[in-house]
Amino acid sequence: MLVSWCGIGEEEEDSRQEIESSVKERMSVRERLESIGVFALGALALVVLAPLIILAIAIAVLFREPRIAVGMALALLLVTAITLAVGGKGVAEELAVYAYLFLAAGAILLLKRRILTTQGRKTIDEN
């Protein structure tokens, strides 16, 4: 446990709040504009991505195609990286959850295929 002996005590919470409030005070106009931009980007991302996500889920479920799910995870991670870079941590957190779910679905579907191949019900080429 790294330096956790100091822990998050009340004192630390106090100092953290102080730091946060001082940071807020120092927020420039540019940063405010940025946060609006992040919100807009997040909204746009959700509007554009939502149908894509639904489509990907549909394809992944109907065709049981792991690559769609993994590809979707990759795309979402890329958007997460961009969102993080422009400062939208909250949106990025949400996007990361979806990316993880797609990745998990992809990995499970791949495992299923591998097992089917093992049982001789599918060939490597089919995968």
Next chain:
Amino acid sequence: MWGRAFLGWMVLHRGTVLDLLLILLCSLVPLLWFRGDSLIYTGDINFPLSGTRFLTDVSHGWSAGGLGKPCSRDIANIFPYGLFLASCDAVGLSLVVVQKIVWCLVFAYTGLSMYFLCRVLIKENTGRIVGLVAAGFYMFNLTALMDMHPIPSFYYASLPLILAMFVFGLDGRRGAKYALVMCLVCLVACTEWYVTPTFAVLHWALILAYFGFYCLTTRDNEARIHALKFISELAVFWVLLNMFWIAPGIFGISNTWRESSVATIGELWRDTWTMHSASLLNGIRLQLSWALHAGYKGDAYFPWAAIYSTRGFQFLSLLAPLLACVPLLTRQRMQRGVLFLSILAVGGLFLIKGPNPPAGELNSWLMGVTRLYVPLRMMDQKIGPFVVLAYAFLIGCAISAGYEFLKSILTKTIPNGRKQIARGVALLSVICPVVLLMGVYAWPLWTGDIARSSGDVLPSDRIKVPAYYYDAAQSLEEQDGDFRLLSLPMPMVAGCAYWWNGGSDGCAAFSDPTTWLLPKATVNNGASGLGLAGSIASELGDNGTSNWGKAVALLNVKYVILHKDCAWQLIENNARWSSPWSEEAYEEILGQQSDLKLDQEYGDLALYENESWKAMHVYAASNATAIDDGISGMLRVATSDEFTSGESVLLVSEQLNHSQKDFFLSLDANQGHDSVSLSYRRVDATKYQVTVSNATRPFFLVLSETYDSGWKAYVNSDGDETNWIGAFFEKSVSGDRHFTANGYANAWYIDPAELEAGEEFSITLYYQPQSLFYLGLVISGLTFVGCVGFLVWDWRRGRRLKTRD
């Protein structure tokens, strides 16, 4: 002949040799962290300042430090870490040199182990690039930065090695002989970290996970049966070879499990689990530790971490997971290694995120039902390495696939004769992500910023122990007698905070380095002695106490040490310290104590002699007093004028069970006050040989070590000594007569008439789990000799047969 053969092998495998040399070169990076002759000492670091003393300490199931505590689990430290440190001590290597060697070795071990795994999982030529990239990433990443360094972790380093050896055994359908070799390698390579048995369980979890995956994805039943046989052999050999720490360690595990059922402790560990869980986003980008962007009183725990909040680094943070996804889209996706490690990463991330979404409630419920939050409460350190391991391999695959893809495209487009250009351009596709991931993103590992310099409040991670500690140690060494020291200010649980050499260095770690410097046991944390040390330390200054020394004398403390070199700003008003005052307040209050006299000052160390102290490590008490109003009531009695320490025993009624209470009430109050003559010899931390004479009446025999049911008293009327084998069979004083005395110590009610011992007899006070260690050592030793003997015999037989053919 051997030399020529080796040279031949090197020429044949020159690519691999080159890779290994590159990894070894990278493993010298820890040398960049040191400045001058300062040690690096921080966090949970397990680096004792005396190798010999460390080996002696960990060879016993009872630690004599502080007020004594069971440390059966520490026995795992003996091999190879304890032996290595003691050997370095014997050779006379300086501590800084030893620390540099340890870290370079662990760093090399980390890289080589990952490289080996990749070469086992990928048999093709591409395995070299995969291995190099994976080894590099496993050595230089944010998790390694946070958790492994500067805490050298054998656990982290050994994970790939264990998996590699197991996969190698399964794929090659190897038998019992290979299982034996694997267990011997594991004994040397992993055991040190089994001080926390969870790590052993996690090693086995990884093996079992791969075993399950292998059985699911293998076509023939014969392979499954072989795998089952192989894993069974492995388990048997492993248990036998590791019996020396498993047998005594079972005591430690059962204690921990019992403690977790206590509501308050269980809740505390659950909170720890929540604190050490990362959000999914942070988990995915391997920013696992809660402390990364935290700080204390304005000082950041990791001053270098600020840059990770900048845009560039935020974007870069997702490069690793992005690359790790790529192999699942390429042809490699159906390979066993890629698939298994992808699932490992997905599963690991699910555990690491703890109660955070998605399915946070499910995770909390699972942890609650199984109480897995007890062993896995530090998810970032325990499950984090699984994810890093998976990432490292997958990133290696991704970069290798990219290289192959680019090379094939460029080779087709670039005219013949310029293949080298195609190769060079493709190589750039490897170098760019490697530099970004392992160079830029893990920069504190390269610059040495990983070890913190002093801030305004938090001391530096680099320490140079001031010379006055050695002067004080020499003076204390010259004094005879079994006594303890008490260190002030005192943390409530553990830790230390020193500000040395004018603040240019110091120490704020979980383990206090000064305990290795002082020759006597030092009470330096409030949890010591069932929490009595903390209660006594908190009494100082309360209600105008003026004879605090009498309370301290209960702990057999002769000297109180005031550390004026304490990081006062850090401890002031910090609830984790028993009396978080200023230096002046301490001096004033200690000066008010009538029985504490400032005896000596060594630099910033002030030694106050306790005039109420009387040697009472082992003593006989004819008087016993039971106290109803808890520890505070006991301390009131202990500091009263009527009480003389070393002559009476105080029993707190809430520390007695029903039968002990009934027994105490049945005692005759007028049994007399004849003094029993008693002398004792300390054999080691786990054994005291007591000689009793003039025992005409019953008495309480007190051992001033923390109460533990493992301590047994064996009465020998013929004056013999009970040895470790006898401890299994001989009858000891009944558990009902074994009391918690003076709020923390062991006391046995000895009735010579009832025991038919006469007036003169001997008593062996023995910590019984030590016998389990000896028994385990015999089993492990015999297995070890048997294994090595068999392997040598088999090797010689093989050579003989070869020669005959």
